[in-house]
Amino acid sequence: MAATRLPGTPRLLRALNDRAALELLLSKGPLTRAQLGEMTGLSKVTASQLVERLEERGLVRRVGEQAGGRGPNAQLYAVAPGSAHVIGVEVLPDRVVAACADITGEIVGRSEQTTHDSDDPVRAVHGAVMQAATEAGTDLDSIHRVVLGTPGLVDPKTSEVSFAFDLPRWHRGLLAELRKDLSTPVVFGNDVNLAAIAEQHTGAARGVDDFVLIWVGRGVGLAMVIGGRLHQGSTGAAGEIGYLPVAGVEVPHHVSERGVKGAYQTLVASDAAKAIGKQYGFEGEESADVVRAAVAAGDAGAPVLDELARRLALGVAATCVVLDPPLV
Numbered sequence: 001m002a003a004t005r006l007p008g009t010p011r012l013l014r015a016l017n018d019r020a021a022l023e024l025l026l027s028k029g030p031l032t033r034a035q036l037g038e039m040t041g042l043s044k045v046t047a048s049q050l051v052e053r054l055e056e057r058g059l060v061r062r063v064g065e066q067a068g069g070r071g072p073n074a075q076l077y078a079v080a081p082g083s084a085h086v087i088g089v090e091v092l093p094d095r096v097v098a099a100c101a102d103i104t105g106e107i108v109g110r111s112e113q114t115t116h117d118s119d120d121p122v123r124a125v126h127g128a129v130m131q132a133a134t135e136a137g138t139d140l141d142s143i144h145r146v147v148l149g150t151p152g153l154v155d156p157k158t159s160e161v162s163f164a165f166d167l168p169r170w171h172r173g174l175l176a177e178l179r180k181d182l183s184t185p186v187v188f189g190n191d192v193n194l195a196a197i198a199e200q201h202t203g204a205a206r207g208v209d210d211f212v213l214i215w216v217g218r219g220v221g222l223a224m225v226i227g228g229r230l231h232q233g234s235t236g237a238a239g240e241i242g243y244l245p246v247a248g249v250e251v252p253h254h255v256s257e258r259g260v261k262g263a264y265q266t267l268v269a270s271d272a273a274k275a276i277g278k279q280y281g282f283e284g285e286e287s288a289d290v291v292r293a294a295v296a297a298g299d300a301g302a303p304v305l306d307e308l309a310r311r312l313a314l315g316v317a318a319t320c321v322v323l324d325p326p327l328v
Contacts, residue, residue, distance in 0.1 A: 017042060017050055022059065025079045026104065030063050032074040051077055059083045079103055085142045087129050090191065091150040093166045093218075096121075098128035100136040100143075109136030121169050122177050129182060143184050149191035151219060153240070156232040159188050165261075166218065191215075192239065193230055196223035204327070211327035212319055214241070216312070217287075218270050219261075222319060242269070246314050268311045280304050 020040050025031060031039070037047030054060040054077075061080045065073035081102040090097045094116060100109035111131035115124045129146060133139055152164030161170045178186045192215040199205040199213060209228045215221045222239035224231040232238050242265030245251045249263040266272065270287040277283060277290035280303055284290045291308070294301030316328055 014050075014053070017046070018054060018059075021047075021050055021054065022079060025060065025077065030076040030078040032066055032076055034074060036077075081106065081108075082138065082142070084144050085133070085136060085138055087132055087143055087146045088194075089125060089128060089146060089148040091148055091167065091170070096124050096128045098125075098132040100132040100138070102136070109133060109138075111135060119169055121174060122181050125178060126181055140182060140184055143182075146178075146182060146184060146186045147194070148178075148186070148188050149194045150188060151191055151221070153236045154188045154190045154193075154232075156234075156236050161188055162236065190221070190223075190232075190236065190239075192221035192223045193232065196225055197230060200225055200228075208327050210323075210325050212323060212325045214312070214315060214319070214328065216268055216270075216273075220265050220269050220315070222315070224323065224325075226323075241315050241319070244315060244318060264315055268308070268315065272311070273308060276307050277304050 017040060021036050024036060024039050028039070033047050033051050034044065036042070036051065037044050040047065042050065051060065055062075058080055060077045062075050063078045064076040066076050067073050081104050084103045085100055085108075087098055087100045089099075095112055095114045097112045098110065099107050102108050109132040111128045113124050113128040113131070115121070118124055125146075125148065129143075130140075133143060150161055150164055150167065150170060152167065152170075153162045154160070155162045158175075160172045160175050161167070162172065164170050175186060175188060192213065195215060196205070196211075196213040199211075200208075205211045205213075205225065209225070211225050213223045215223070220242045222241040224239055240262075243262030244264040246264050246267055249267050251263050252261065252266075261269070273287035274284070274290055277287075277294060280294075280301070282290050282293045282297070282301065282304055284293060290304070294304040319325070320328065
């Protein structure tokens with residue numbers, strides 16, 4: 001039996017039209033009422049009512065005029081940047097870093113809180129979020145969502161951190177504590193998966209339905225986008241490539257225990273890169289410093305880069321054999 005199709009209510013249709021107009025203003029820049037009507041397929045009267053509605057709610061504002069033919073110039077409208085904000089928080093073993101973005105995506109506030117003097121993750125996140133919002137000239141009432149990027153496993157069903165090998169104080173139940181403390185929607189996400197989403201929307205993977213992103217830092221992680229959608233696995237463990245068994249490295253036991261590194265992570269992550277660099281006289285506080293120094297050294301740094309590339313190729317090859325992505 002065919003499902004009964006119900007007509008959209010006027011309120012729903014207005015909401016859909018408003019959203020379409022906001023998306024056009026964000027992607028196409030300042031537009032006139034006539035241009036909005038043409039792009040959305042709405043009549044001039046409906047487009048004018050839509051703009052008035054958005055202007056009254058503080059979502060759009062007049063930003064100039066566009067000269068035309070006869071008659072007065074047409075008013076140009078753009079999204080009001082301060083009408084809404086989001087905050088992204090990067091969680092590291094020794095600190096949390098927060099960045100506040102307005103509705104256009106521009107970063108308008110940043111902050112960093114050390115965790116050395118506190119064993120309370122709620123306190124650390126609260127301080128970073130509040131400082132970033134203050135620097136942005138806003139408060140929590142304008143923050144529509146806080147997203148925390150963490151290493152390790154994030155349960156895709158509950159958005160809870162289920163395991164992070166170098167964040168012993170981050171645990172199940174923390175999400176509810178943060179939501180209560182901040183009184184705003186809070187979401188956890190695996191840091192590499194979040195980087196892949198960014199690449200999909202604004203980076204090298206725009207318009208690509210299937211790709212993988214390999215991220216090398218303190219550890220090593222992999223994010224997979226298949227058919228345009230992020231693949232996390234049933235428990236959020238998809239892409240934990242650091243635990244991949246590789247030739248020449250002993251496979252560790254009890255990998256679920258904190259501090260135990262996987263075989264591939266031992267081979268390619270930050271400590272390994274610094275050790276390789278040291279063999280050839282390139283040292284730095286961070287592995288990225290070693291790589292930059294090797295690149296700048298030209299031929300003298302080639303052995304460092306070749307060895308890193310050889311090791312990274314093991315994980316890339318294994319990934320390509322399984323997934324055959326068009327972009328890595």
